[in-house]
Amino acid sequence: MTAVLDPQTSHLTHDRATLTETSGIPFGRLVRVELRKMVDTRAGRWMLIVMAAISAIIVGAMVIWGTVDETTFGVFVSLTSFPLMVLLPIVGIMAATAEWSQRTGLVTFTLEPRRARVFTAKIIAGVVLGLLVVAASFAAAAIGHLLATVVRDAPGDWSMPWQVVLGFVVGMTIFILSGLGFGFAILNTPVAIVASILLPTIWSIVGAFPRLETAATWLDLNRTIEPLMSGSMSGADWAHLGTASLVWIGLPMVIGGWRVLTREVK
Amino acid sequence: MITVTNLTKRYGSFTAVGDISFDVAPGSVVGFLGPNGAGKSTAMRMMTGLTPPTSGRSTILGREYKDLPNPARHVGVMLDAAAQHPGRTGREVLHLIGKTIGAPKARVEQSLELVGLTPDESKRRVRNYSLGMRQRLGLAGALMGDPQVLILDEPANGLDPQGIHWMRQLLRAYADQGGTVLLSSHLLHEVQIIADELVMIGRGKIVAQGRKEELLGAQGTRVASLDNERLAGALRAAALEVTGDRSGLHVQATPEQVGRIALSAEVVLTELHTTGSEGLEQLFLSLTAADSRDSAAA
Numbered sequence: 001m002t003a004v005l006d007p008q009t010s011h012l013t014h015d016r017a018t019l020t021e022t023s024g025i026p027f028g029r030l031v032r033v034e035l036r037k038m039v040d041t042r043a044g045r046w047m048l049i050v051m052a053a054i055s056a057i058i059v060g061a062m063v064i065w066g067t068v069d070e071t072t073f074g075v076f077v078s079l080t081s082f083p084l085m086v087l088l089p090i091v092g093i094m095a096a097t098a099e100w101s102q103r104t105g106l107v108t109f110t111l112e113p114r115r116a117r118v119f120t121a122k123i124i125a126g127v128v129l130g131l132l133v134v135a136a137s138f139a140a141a142a143i144g145h146l147l148a149t150v151v152r153d154a155p156g157d158w159s160m161p162w163q164v165v166l167g168f169v170v171g172m173t174i175f176i177l178s179g180l181g182f183g184f185a186i187l188n189t190p191v192a193i194v195a196s197i198l199l200p201t202i203w204s205i206v207g208a209f210p211r212l213e214t215a216a217t218w219l220d221l222n223r224t225i226e227p228l229m230s231g232s233m234s235g236a237d238w239a240h241l242g243t244a245s246l247v248w249i250g251l252p253m254v255i256g257g258w259r260v261l262t263r264e265v266k
Numbered sequence: 267m268i269t270v271t272n273l274t275k276r277y278g279s280f281t282a283v284g285d286i287s288f289d290v291a292p293g294s295v296v297g298f299l300g301p302n303g304a305g306k307s308t309a310m311r312m313m314t315g316l317t318p319p320t321s322g323r324s325t326i327l328g329r330e331y332k333d334l335p336n337p338a339r340h341v342g343v344m345l346d347a348a349a350q351h352p353g354r355t356g357r358e359v360l361h362l363i364g365k366t367i368g369a370p371k372a373r374v375e376q377s378l379e380l381v382g383l384t385p386d387e388s389k390r391r392v393r394n395y396s397l398g399m400r401q402r403l404g405l406a407g408a409l410m411g412d413p414q415v416l417i418l419d420e421p422a423n424g425l426d427p428q429g430i431h432w433m434r435q436l437l438r439a440y441a442d443q444g445g446t447v448l449l450s451s452h453l454l455h456e457v458q459i460i461a462d463e464l465v466m467i468g469r470g471k472i473v474a475q476g477r478k479e480e481l482l483g484a485q486g487t488r489v490a491s492l493d494n495e496r497l498a499g500a501l502r503a504a505a506l507e508v509t510g511d512r513s514g515l516h517v518q519a520t521p522e523q524v525g526r527i528a529l530s531a532e533v534v535l536t537e538l539h540t541t542g543s544e545g546l547e548q549l550f551l552s553l554t555a556a557d558s559r560d561s562a563a564a
Contacts, residue, residue, distance in 0.1 A: 019327055024335040025366060033366050041353035042391065103349035107407060110343045111366045113315040113332040265316040
């Protein structure tokens with residue numbers, strides 16, 4: 001009666017792969033689908049638009065009002081990184097929580113019942129998106145600096161130590177991973193966003209007390225990530241950052257992984 | 267082919283689904299019927315690997331759901347049409363499904379056409395969809411992988427009468443070509459026009475199951491005449507069980523038996539048929555009354 005039940009197209013009237021002939025879903029495809037899911041919703045798209053807009057405004061303001069010797073490539077890069085530090089975790093949170101907050105998990109986890117694969121695909125997709133955003137921010141910074149040299153006649157200063165580039169990339173990855181971790185552990189978009197902003201902030205304030213100074217140097221993610229972003233990492237700094245990452249990423253990821261794999265999908 | 271064997275789910279001391287067993291054979295539509303909260307959705311979530319059963323098992327095409335390599339290629343599942351991301355377009359929802367399971371690109375258009383969503387509608391965001399449109403989209407998603415088995419939770423919910431008629435034809439044609447369909451509903455009328463077999467469930471337990479005709483056939487005959495009182499007397503005299511009111515009688519007998527008695531009692535009949543929907547409705551109500559939430563009111 002309808003097109004699909006017509007012999008030409010009907011699934012039931014032409015040969016189909018039998019159960020033993022069907023292969024599983026390739027992992028790369030899951031990653032691509034998860035990546036697409038992060039940007040194909042209205043919220044996801046606006047998130048990227050807002051990030052781009054804020055970067056553009058900052059770059060524009062710097063080109064117009066910045067003092068000429070401030071408009072180096074390095075300064076532009078560090079300026080465009082500020083909004084990313086705030087917004088990338090939220091991108092991660094939305095990616096991690098959507099299946100549960102919007103209940104799309106009912107579809108996702110029936111398409112791929114091996115949830116660990118979806119979980120891993122989401123993490124990889126999150127990191128890929130983060131790196132793409134970082135690349136875009138570098139591009140924005142380059143355009144800004146170029147404009148400054150042309151419009152303001154600023155001296156061209158493209159110097160950018162590799163440590164800073166590395167720190168930038170690793171740092172942004174850490175931010176998006178912490179967002180994913182919070183998202184997986186809490187599985188509720190608004191609560192996870194509030195928690196991811198509030199908890200580190202509270203910890204930063206608490207860590208300012210002299211008696212907690214030592215703990216903070218090991219466990220405050222914002223503090224331990226500073227030398228990374230400025231490209232001045234020492235051996236002890238790496239240890240601090242590693243410890244803080246373990247607490248702010250590793251712990252939520254373990255809790256989140258357990259929840260995603262075992263929780264009933266409703 | 268769906269096989270459910272002693273499937274049970276307990277939450278603490280509460281038994282959501284208690285030891286249910288049934289089969290759905292290829293070429294048939296089985297209606298999974300029960301009041302709200304009877305355990306239909308929990309049972310379906312267990313069949314599709316979303317909820318781990320406390321005990322028992324269910325297989326589709328001989329395997330547990332989680333052991334199907336690419337499940338959507340064999341089983342189309344729609345568990346809740348409302349569970350769609352509101353910020354995605356309908357087309358995008360199908361596109362994601364197609365990409366995940368590796369369906370050909372043209373399948374998106376095919377599925378949209380099949381469920382009667384226009385290209386314009388498919389470009390709107392799900393936020394702006396009516397429940398009926400979401401049901402159609404959910405069904406399109408279930409059909410994306412060209413499955414031979416369909417598991418649909420409340421697929422007719424929110425559809426208008428024309429939509430229900432459409433779905434009935436679609437699922438009927440699908441089963442007639444060898445497909446296997448399990449669908450749930452809390453509304454008897456929806457199910458009885460579509461299903462070949464019924465599994466009735468109340469408070470997690472199966473209260474009746476069998477072919478629709480058998481369940482219906484046990485329900486006797488409805489009769490109305492110009493003199494119901496005299497007819498009722500004659501029927502009772504023949505030791506038949508009679509209930510009814512002024513509008514008509516309900517008799518535990520075949521229409522033939524009733525007709526013969528009316529003939530000998532010389533009563534003019536105005537209506538005579540096996541009880542259809544109202545009979546099954548009564549069965550449904552009586553079987554589930556003790557289990558339903560409204561038992562006190564009823």
